[in-house]
Amino acid sequence: MQYTETEEKIFSSALEAFAVHGKDGARMQDIANKAGINKALVHYYFRSKERLYEAVVTYVVERYIRNLSDSLQSETNFKQFLRSFITNYIDVLALNPLLPKFLIREIAAGAPIFKKKMEAMIRSSKGSMIQTYYKHFQEGIDQGEVRPLDPSQTFITIIGSCIFFFLAHPMFALLNPHIEKRFAKFTDERKSHLFDILYYGLQPRPELQK
Amino acid sequence: MQYTETEEKIFSSALEAFAVHGKDGARMQDIANKAGINKALVHYYFRSKERLYEAVVTYVVERYIRNLSDSLQSETNFKQFLRSFITNYIDVLALNPLLPKFLIREIAAGAPIFKKKMEAMIRSSKGSMIQTYYKHFQEGIDQGEVRPLDPSQTFITIIGSCIFFFLAHPMFALLNPHIEKRFAKFTDERKSHLFDILYYGLQPRPELQK
């Protein structure tokens, strides 16, 4: 799917407006202004606010999530997969801070559109990232590298501990201002922090712990 | 702070409306209907939608977050603190599924109100949950129970891995329908899952892992 320059401008303005103000709080006038065009033109392209919103969800899934998913196909074992997943995921979120805000609002609303798009994406890609994850996880268990845990529980934990920081960092800066002042550094440190906790938290434990 | 019966009814209707539809998507008419009163009465009590919204944020902080915080004061070491934190937190979220939706929308908007209330709460409580956390975490390090990690990073990871599931479970049900069909069971299992991963992920590692 290829978009015209004007469409791209509308998408990025709309993504920002929806992320910051929510679907209902966003104003078509603001979206048009930020895109440098007239409000009527936004309607000309997308007919209604609802359709524009749906188009933005699709845009986000196709542009960001599919890429993320594809980038993980080549990993060969669980340890590598986990490290790449965390690194790539955090890089994408750090570069596109509007993404998690936008998506979490859709999810809080029950994810009516996002769910459909993700279902389609999972079905369409021959081997989606999720299947790759399950495969490597099971291999890890078989080879004694990972404890026999519920892979769904683990998947949620991995994703959540990556994303949540980008949603809530303004809150956490209340306890540690360093988080905002040296955001890039803290974000980078987050990669190894998460890998260490998760990878070693998943490893089998010879019964030496109290 | 004590509220009248009518105020309580308005709060719970408003919390639901704001959580499901967002601040701008929520309708004063719906809030009044669900509370079983007239729309004008909502304005009589709270003057405007904006003020009602602020009051709901305050209500949530006072009613839910402060309690959660207080319940952790009595724990005596890091291991116990971590286990109680995860258990209590997940219990509260499971019982009040609107809370995370409501709060995450406020946070996505930059948390203008929530931040202020939390600052006040942290200042006011003699020993807040957060201070208790830092104390136990440092003790854990001193006693060789925990690796010398950044406590802020760890705090974010703990909170995020608890909350995120409650925000995103409708999405994860796409890969494992069991999550929705046996929600209570999955939620309960989540407690030990998280404790195991986090506690053992934080432990020192005698260099026997590959």
Next chain:
DNA sequence: GTCTATATCTCGATAGAC
């Protein structure tokens, strides 16, 4: 405190010229 009725206004959407 609680209601009905109404004022006011914002915003999504369209008509129609260019």
Next chain:
DNA sequence: GTCTATCGAGATATAGAC
């Protein structure tokens, strides 16, 4: 495709009776 001008729905908020 792009603009100006405008309509009309629907929402917040208030006035005023009880």
